[in-house]
Amino acid sequence: MVSEQEVYRGILDLDWRRRPKDSYRILFIYLIMIVSAVVFLLPLFWMVTTSLKTQAEVYVFPPTFFPETFRWQNFPEGWTYESMQWTRWLVNTLTITTAVMVGTLISATLCGYGFARISFPGRDVWFIMVLASIMLPSTVTLIPLFVGFHRVGWLDTFLPLTVPAFFGGGAFNIFLMRQFFKGIPIELEEAALIDGAGRLRILWQIFVPLSGPVIATTSVFTFQAVWNDYFGPLIFLTSQENYTLALGITFFKGLYNTQIPYMMAMSFLMVIPMIIVFFFAQKLMIRGVILSGIKA
């Protein structure tokens, strides 16, 4: 089998071991790839170009490719448009994201270590249950959770969105941590155990410092997931001042469906952090995607 390292190198650093020599074929490949690249990138370009047009220019057919004048004011104007509370929604989204990331990292590290490094009866059964929960349609638990959160008075607070992260931090993250911890040489741990170090100290002083990559992958994935989450906030948050960005955009659409440039501007603002994360953590993101797809 090809090692994991080689797979990454193949994807990211591109060795040329099987570079085609036939020039017609290369031409053909380029042709298809250029057309596909246009198809994939044009919508994003359209989001940006629309966000810079005037309201009038948007309703022209056939549409102009570039804005007649670049209307940068759309961004600040959309941000403070009428009853919109974008600053508030951004703060809410960041608050939830931070809480979920903290909870996920703490609890997924603990659980991942338990599953990877301690052998005890019932461990595998629980691990299989963790994995199986990935496949469970979320609606099966939705209604009792809603009723439960309603009973304890948590509806319209951030608690339903953040507290569960402290209880495991998501099956996929536990899985990632476990896989990573399994790869750490046992000698390191045994020496520490013989010296009388407790498990928590071993985890904190030996495992965590070695786990930079997996912690980063988990963080990036969690950030992405919370930033994009729509269903959770939709169900559990009701008052406008508690909205997240994702809810804010739909709210905007519901009220001002025709304010296309503002809507595109706000949507684009929501994309920007993802683009930044992508360019800084491309390898981590891709690594996570790969692990989600082939290792299970």
Place this chain on the structure above:
Amino acid sequence: MNSRMRNTVQGYLFISPVVLGLLIFTIGPMLTSFYMSFTKFPLLRAPEWIGLRNYIVMFTSDKNFWQACKVTLIYAGTSVPLGLVGAFVLALLLNQRVKGIAFFRTSFYMPAIVPAIASLILWGWLMNRDYGLINAILVRLGFSKFSFFAEPETALASMVMMSLWGVGAGMIIYLAGLQGIPESLYEAGKLDGANELQLFRNITIPMMTPTIFFNLVMGMIAASQTFMNAFVLTSGGPLKSTYFYNLMLYERAFNWTQMGMASAMAWFLLFVVLVLTLLVFRSSALWVFYEAEVK
């Protein structure tokens, strides 16, 4: 305390967050939801046991239910295979290693990082019948304008088309799979005089079946829960042509506060997903190739 006991205690302490989490946020609610599915439960009053009535109403007298099943099934049955083929073809292209691959890889993957809500807003506009970019291109090429989300005949198909924009994540997974095929297999094949098509059919495809299989299962499960598309873009219309199962469930639960009925729908979905997954797993013996079997 002997070391076995100590390990057990410590082990459970370490995994206690997820054990509690599963009990409180998954298993408990699942069982409660199963109970609720046999009740009439308008949220503000206590659940009232009505036996199988929710299920009977769902299967026999609610026309929307079968429409929702049909819409979801068509969507899953088209968007998942198309997305799979699209992602696979792109991965094959990227695997050719011509110069500039990094640019193409980034371009194909880019849409996958766009938050779903932003991408829906964008596609709603791109597919706008009167002012959308896609119709501008169609008109320019000499076709007539397409209705997209505005007509019952085309709304669901438009959603399938839209879903293909996000195949980037799948593509990366397949690319990783392709990179994982040992070069020696191809070399051995070439020595035996196999042409490229034969290499593809007899090495690439079999070696990729586990990846394809996994993505097929996960893709079907995800597609069966499609919600946002319809909720944000069409509200299930026109004429219920995009009335997805989870949209109906959402309406039952949160617009009509029929918590019992919504729970019954959730359990039926779980049942269908389980059956389909089992079928795919069963069939996998026929077409999925695992290396270990040969050794």
